[in-house]
Amino acid sequence: MSRLRASLGERVSTDAETLAAHRRDTWVLSELDDLEGRSGPPPVAVVAAASTEDVSTALGLCRAARIPVVPYGGGSGVCGGIRVPEGAVVVSTRGIAGLVDLDAACLTASFGAGTLGIDAEQRVQQEGLTIGQWPQSIDLSTVGGWVATRAAGQFSTGYGNIEDVVLALEVVLPDGTVLRTRRTPRASTGPDLRQLFMGSEGTLGVVTQVTFSLRPLPEARRGRAYHFAHFQDGIEPLRRLLRDGWRPPVLRLYDAAESGRHFPDACPADRAMLIVLHEGAEGLVELESNAVAEICHACGGADADASAVDHWLRDRNKVPGFRGFLEKGIILDTIEVAATWDRVAALYERVTASLREVPGMLLASSHSSHSYRSGTNLYFTFVARPDDRARMAETYRESWRRVMETTLAVGGGIAHHHGIGRVRRDVLMQELGEAGVGVLRALKRALDPDGLLNPGVLLPDPSDAPRS
Numbered sequence: 234m235s236r237l238r239a240s241l242g243e244r245v246s247t248d249a250e251t252l253a254a255h256r257r258d259t260w261v262l263s264e265l266d267d268l269e270g271r272s273g274p275p276p277v278a279v280v281a282a283a284s285t286e287d288v289s290t291a292l293g294l295c296r297a298a299r300i301p302v303v304p305y306g307g308g309s310g311v312c313g314g315i316r317v318p319e320g321a322v323v324v325s326t327r328g329i330a331g332l333v334d335l336d337a338a339c340l341t342a343s344f345g346a347g348t349l350g351i352d353a354e355q356r357v358q359q360e361g362l363t364i365g366q367w368p369q370s371i372d373l374s375t376v377g378g379w380v381a382t383r384a385a386g387q388f389s390t391g392y393g394n395i396e397d398v399v400l401a402l403e404v405v406l407p408d409g410t411v412l413r414t415r416r417t418p419r420a421s422t423g424p425d426l427r428q429l430f431m432g433s434e435g436t437l438g439v440v441t442q443v444t445f446s447l448r449p450l451p452e453a454r455r456g457r458a459y460h461f462a463h464f465q466d467g468i469e470p471l472r473r474l475l476r477d478g479w480r481p482p483v484l485r486l487y488d489a490a491e492s493g494r495h496f497p498d499a500c501p502a503d504r505a506m507l508i509v510l511h512e513g514a515e516g517l518v519e520l521e522s523n524a525v526a527e528i529c530h531a532c533g534g535a536d537a538d539a540s541a542v543d544h545w546l547r548d549r550n551k552v553p554g555f556r557g558f559l560e561k562g563i564i565l566d567t568i569e570v571a572a573t574w575d576r577v578a579a580l581y582e583r584v585t586a587s588l589r590e591v592p593g594m595l596l597a598s599s600h601s602s603h604s605y606r607s608g609t610n611l612y613f614t615f616v617a618r619p620d621d622r623a624r625m626a627e628t629y630r631e632s633w634r635r636v637m638e639t640t641l642a643v644g645g646g647i648a649h650h651h652g653i654g655r656v657r658r659d660v661l662m663q664e665l666g667e668a669g670v671g672v673l674r675a676l677k678r679a680l681d682p683d684g685l686l687n688p689g690v691l692l693p694d695p696s697d698a699p700r701s
């Protein structure tokens with residue numbers, strides 16, 4: 234600690250309030266633990282890094298002293314990627330914020346990794362450009378956090394996910410070395426090192442700078458909405474329009490429960506609602522919206538009030554916090570998985586049916602919000618009130634277990650965009666297989682032989698925790 238202070242001075246905080254604010258992310262189980270008096274330990278110090286050099290210094294000193302380090306961005310992660318172990322130092326990136334450079338001709342912009350997503354987006358919009366990455370947490374999350382969790386934005390069907398918009402990265406490795414990938418539109422120079430850190434959840438390095446490949450703001454925008462008898466009926470038009478090459482940035486199919494909740498005025502009762510947002514050049518928007526309408530009608534869809542899309546745009550990031558529900562004995566979460574088109578209907582039916590068997594389950598619903606040529610994601614929501622509030626954590630684990638096991642049984646992928654953290658760590662072996670987890674372990678040992686960087690996250694093997 235004295236060495237950290239000697240090198241980083243006031244950027245090292247040990248006041249109780251700062252320590253308490255960096256104990257955990259937004260994982261509902263951590264919130265429940267807080268409510269029930271089981272809060273985990275605070276870090277021993279928080280380093281408010283202001284530069285890449287600060288991160289490098291902190292990592293080098295902590296490694297020498299064998300102190301675990303937990304990277305912290307916006308703290309909006311929902312999988313327990315931040316739950317500080319005993320004796321750990323938190324390195325916060327929030328002070329490494331702001332625009333580093335912007336080139337409107339090459340459509341590139343670099344930001345410090347601690348820049349909030351909304352600040353980065355608003356800055357490039359001043360130049361008539363967009364990153365096009367709009368996670369629902371854009372006001373809370375950092376661009377470095379997006380990389381670390383392999384995040385997805387609400388406009389991903391048109392503009393891609395984080396892996397499609399990052400041109401280059403700067404990362405401080407666990408020994409303090411700085412790695413910079415080159416700014417080139419594509420490379421054939423061995424495995425793509427950027428991908429190594431996308432989804433590494435703070436276990437292989439600390440991202441300190443992110444260079445985005447931008448696009449111009451769209452000239453025109455048009456919303457359309459359709460309703461279908463059943464959620465399953467809306468899957469085929471999604472598949473067909475993606476197959477035909479149409480790419481509306483927003484394509485969201487809600488089941489009847491969610492349609493009734495989000496669009497009570499635009500969607501007839503007990504119908505599934507599809508909202509579509511078309512963006513681009515005027516002529517393309519016209520062409521695309523007509524083509525998508527034709528596909529939806531051919532698949533049994535009926536026009537719904539398109540003002541639903543404006544409502545969604547306005548309210549899309551308003552989410553109630555968990556605390557109010559937990560205080561009433563209600564446990565809830567969202568779980569996002571993915572599947573190829575041939576398995577989506579079965580995944581939807583089997584997961585919602587399995588969740589409904591959990592004692593105390595009040596609601597099990599789903600929507601699809603990120604579609605691809607070969608398949609889509611399903612974003613399940615469950616809300617349960619067990620008879621005995623002492624069973625909330627157990628109900629939570631049982632619900633997660635059912636979604637993970639059913640997804641694997643149907644042949645789907647266990648995580649679309651929230652990451653692994655602690656909540657999915659023990660199912661990763663089934664997703665990646667021993668060979669896949671073996672590669673991750675080998676990388677971890679090579680880069681972080683003492684297992685000091687964010688121990689307990691991502692990798693299923695507890696022996697990857699610090700050995701000291």
Ligand SMILES: Cc1cc2nc3c(=O)[nH]c(=O)nc-3n(C[C@H](O)[C@H](O)[C@H](O)COP(=O)(O)OP(=O)(O)OC[C@H]3O[C@@H](n4cnc5c(N)ncnc54)[C@H](O)[C@@H]3O)c2cc1C
Pocket residue numbers: 258259303304305306307308309310311314315326346347367368369370373374375376377378379380381382383384385386387434435436438439440441552650651652687690
């Ligand atoms: C209301 C709400 C809505 C959400 N909507 C979406 C959504 O639409 N799409 C989506 O993908 N996610 C969503 N999330 C989840 C979350 O916002 C994302 O995972 C986000 O990318 C996390 O960014 P963060 O900066 O808050 O990271 P944090 O929560 O601070 O950290 C997440 C993980 O990454 C590590 N980490 C953070 N910064 C760095 C860094 N610079 N270098 C290395 N490791 C780092 C941490 O150690 C941790 O393991 C949502 C969360 C909430 C609460």
